[in-house]
Amino acid sequence: MTRAFVFPGQGSQAVGMGRELAEAFEVARLTFEEVDDALNQRLSRLMFEGPDADLTLTENAQPALMAVSVAVVRVLKDQGKLDLRKHATFVAGHSLGEYSALCAAGSFSLADAARLLKLRGQSMQKAVPVGQGAMAALLGAELEQAQAIAADAAEGQICSVANDNSSGQVVISGHAEAIDRAIVLAAERGLKRSVRLPVSAPFHCPLMQPAADAMAQALANITILPPDVPVVANVTATAVSDPSQVRSLLVQQVTGMVRWRESVQYMKAQGVDTLVELGAGKVLAGLAKRIDKELTATSVGSPADVEAFLKTL
Template sequence: MSRAFVFPGQGSQAVGMGRELAEAFEVARLTFEEVDDALNQRLSRLMFEGPEEDLLLTENAQPALMAVSVAAMRVLTSEGGVDFAKHAAFVAGHSLGEYSALCAAGAFTLSDTARLLKLRGQAMQKAVPVGKGAMAALLGADIEQAQSIAADAAQGEVCTVANDNSVGQVVISGATEAIDRAVVLAAERGLKRAVRLTVSAPFHCPLMQPAADAMAEALASVTISAPAVPLVANITAAPVSDPNEIRRLLVEQVTGMVRWRESVLFMKEQGVETLVEVGAGKVLAGLTKRIDKELSAVSIQGPADVESFLKTL
């Protein structure tokens, strides 16, 4: 059976995430301590105990989600001998999940990944003044419908597709007024629903250019190694292993569209049968079933998931 390991993005965070892993496995506890040390912050306490409003802050949610994913992956390696080269064809991650994927596959050190995501969260938050940007999920839309609505709603402002998650779930991002117009247009054109998202900034659109510039500078000084298996990149929905290419794509990803649906379909075309979501939540497993019913998906969050998965190897 061919599988790929995939890593969740923002929105999957919840108070308590990672706590069971830390209590059950020393390698997980040490992973969280390493992230705390890298950031000079008790991020693990925030993850385990809250408060939720602090965990939801982009600068905390991004490194926290990565920490849970990498801790779970290290548990799989230490407890079950999971080896990317032997047990996976690809890794992929949704938005910040690309950093988790690259760290898990050995392209980044854990400390560098934590610091990069802290900076990424801060830079994305600062890029657009509060209230000036928004995002909305167009439910029932395909990518072509979403692109048409975004283009017609723009009227000289930024309004683009941010995430092509699955058929029936496409997210748009841009200036607040343009997103408001798009929500109205979606209703007029008979879409099932258009939902404004509770987000702190308009991610994955050209308004994020200041954050992309900040990440370009930060990534230029970080060592990137070739990952153990290719990363299927958000921006291209194609495999990449070259460190310089990875660096370039991570910068482009800040302002570009997350081509998740295409990424999953590419992996299926390459013979992948199972996507293993590693980390908090089950968002990617749910999307997998919507993208292609022939693909199977499992989620690994806690000790019971680890035990169950290792029996399948």
């Protein structure tokens, strides 16, 4: 078995996430307290109790999802002596999940990862006035088809592919009017369904440049260590270990496309046969099966999941 550990992105959050872990494992509870202290915010209470509207806010969802992922990693290390160098070939994360992956692999301290993601969420929200940007999922589209639709719908505005998640699931992002035009074009070109996503900003497109600038400034002042195992970066879909390259790619990631389908294919081509999703939800495990049916994928987010996974080490 050759594993890669993968870490979920925004959309996987849900009220109650991490609560069972904190109740079952002291190391998880201490992880959440460490994040609370770093942010000077009771984020853990929001994670455990809601309300959902506050948890879904980008500036809260991003550090919260990272906190759950890192708590799972720390529990596995504490309970089963998980050793990334021994038990994983790569780590990778979807959008904000790349920060979770880097923290899990020792590149970032937990406090730095939490503060960076808080800033990232705030900066992405502020980059575009509410209502001016939008995102939509083009269901049934392949990447090249989605790129053509986005280009034709732009008409001088921004409209580009934000996430290449899997075959048949591509997300576009940009000016709201351009996204609406793209949805009409997609229907005219035979796509089975296109839906606007309930997001507060147009992520992973050039409209996010102010957020990229903010992250460049913040990351310049953060210590980044070489990860314990290579990280497969969103914007290149290839492995990276050099801290200066990690820093640069995280800045590019804010405006760049999340090449998740290619990232998974890259790991498979390097011999990975099992993806283990660590954290909230099961989104990435589901995508793995759509990307390559030969891959085994599992999600570890609850005490029961932890117990089952430890038996495979």
